[in-house]
Amino acid sequence: MELTVSQQIYYSNKKLVPIKEVAESLLSLEEVIRHSPKVLESLFPGTKVQAVDIFIKELRSDSIWEDVVVKFLFGSQENLDQFISHARKRMGMDKIMSNPQLLSAIILVLILSSVAYYLGREQSATPEQQATIEANNNTIINIGAGMMEMSAEEFKALVDGAIANKAKLAKYAARVVKPAKNDPGASITFNGNEELRITPETVKAIPDIVSDPENEEFVQDFEKISMELRATDLDSTKRGWAVVVPAIGKERIKLQLDPGVSPERLYEKRKFKGNATIIFQSDRKHNMVPKLVFLREIIE
Secondary structure: OEEEEEEEEEEOOOOOOOHHHHHHHHHHHHHHHOOHHHHHHHHOOOOOOOEEEEEEEEEEOOOEEEEEEEEEEOOOHHHHHHHHHHHHHHOOOHHHHOOOHHHHHHHHHHHHHHHHHHHHHHOOOOHHHHHHHHHHHHHHHHHHHHHHOOOHHHHHHHHHHOOOOHHHHHHHHHHHHHHHHHOOOOOEEEOOEEEEEEOHHHHHHOOOOOOOOOOOEEEEEEEEEEEEEEEOOOOOOOOOOEEEOOOOOOOEEEEEEOOOOOHHHHHOOOEEEEEEEEEEEEOOOOOEEEEEEEEEEEEO
């Protein structure tokens, strides 16, 4: 079962734009939109979007007009019905089914907030650049919050919390904006709504290129977490060990033992509890997946 939403993006360029930049902007827009299901799941708790497909409906060369179709796949009629029920209670289905403005707001916040995060982290922006981007972002946040009938702070927190890797997303966001940078007065408008746009000032403030970040890692400590031993190596505390952590998933994860943990204490065990530090890393779909379990202590 699926929900289809159209999006029109208009670049108000008066100068010619290289085909390569247009192609890169479309591919990058696809990557940005692929983050939107996580945002929808945050805005409508209980919703589960299985996948998202993006198609080109129309592309015009006078300035640049991109008309894309976004299909959210829910996997089953039950999941779709659940989403519709949540949406109807929160904002009325007509605002989603016949009005694509909410998705426009989500896409714009994803673009602007990730770029603002990147510039702040890299400390490569002037205070004026940062203020310009934040002001544009705050305008879109207020619009999105109004549609959802929630506070701007809550809307921003839900969107930001759904972005697994802002630095990586910022790379795609900069490429979405890049065609507009060929014209000093160009802006990017969504669905003909002048409020839902990246202003010329913001276009100038966004960097031409965002460096491709290394895979970001996230580290979290767990106390007395249950594990299942799947591979052992008494000759090493760093190689050959693997566990499954049921609270996280069913996949085997590489295990490394603290020097204070005796391998012999684990060798005969199939299941055990321990204090551990788990390192997560972003995958190609922007999900944080566990890469390493560092066992600090066995809990008898």
